Amino acid sequence: MTELQARGVVKAYGPTPALRGITLDVAEGEIVAVTGPSGCGKSTLLYCLAGILRPDAGQVTWRGERIDTWSEAARSRLRRTEFGVLFQFGQLVPELTAAENVALPLLLAGTGRRAGRTAALAWLDRLGVADLADTRPGEMSGGQQQRCALARALVTEPRVLFADEPTGALDTLAGEQVLGHLVRLSREQRTTVVLVTHEPRVAGYADREVMLRDGVVDGTGLGIEVPSSGGPGRSTGGLGLLVGDAGAGSVQDGLR
């Protein structure tokens, strides 16, 4: 089954085109790495697929349903229940303990406090950080924080996990531990993963790599999809309206 589909997705920030017609399919349970040099549009594509940003043109489909036309409220609900998101760093609420952070998405979805804590503890345990349950993020290493953030992204058992440079702020060993957990747990749960990275060794964790270059899929790169519609130069509507939409603030608001 096709989990996610982008068809001719175009997105600009003011006059800057970030995506110039992206077409891409992600199968259920697949781990796809989106790679390419800095500024090529990887994060923008992830935001569009995750319903955080709305494309200017083109379509985004999740399990056969077009989601780019949904209201902000509907997309926000989708992100809370079916999608999990993991960023480079700084996603944990500093005032809350690890267990409280991990339980947060469940509490927002209406789970009771006690059941939320039980689930959070189980997830922290699966990520090898059970002993940090009552520790606040400020007292954890980067790798430990990122494992908690991964637990929080997975606690709702999402269909899709979106990870944007999830190890970008970690040293190699800590990064590999996070990626090892991410891949193992995703495979166990058949979670589909969109993994954005500019590092070849991180892309090595994926089943497949989609390379971007200047806002298009680099067909010459690894012989994956070639943009089939809405190619370069296509008009990008809504100029000026979306500047700043992809800022860390709005992305995190989507999570909270």
Added chain:
Amino acid sequence: MIGVSTPHVLLGLLAQGSRHGYELKRAHDQRLPRARPLAFGQVYATLGRLQRDGLVAPAGQDRDGGPDRTTYALTGAGRDALDLWLAEVEPPLPYVTSTLFAKVLVALLVADAERAREYLVAQRRAHTDRLRELTAVKTDPSATLDDVVAADFAIAHLDADLRWLHTTLERVADWHREVHS
């Protein structure tokens, strides 16, 4: 890449206790899981040279006898040779000898930037596939630390090659101009 020094690895394995050739081969392939497996012939030939140089000595025969069942032990001289070798720092990449590099250059000499680019793209795909394979080895729950550390070594080198392949792809047109100016 710096080659494995098989004689020293065999000496190192013998430092743990005497063994015969077959046991040495098994220990070698287990401890260096991503190395090219040693052929028996190579083990016996190496042991022969090490014995000639006084670095190992026969230390007995297994019950069933035969030349293949001779047990070898590390000698004092062998131990000294090992210590010397360990104290010696390897020259960090004294020459740039990669075939990858040579191929791009030759493609530019005999053809054009497009030919070089085709090669770079194909090589990048092969490297990426291998990187993915080794990452799978490493993340397999049954992987031992021997497996992980060996895969890590290969992954780090593939990763470095891949960075070079990416950058060179960006530079190949300029490089072509320089080669032909």
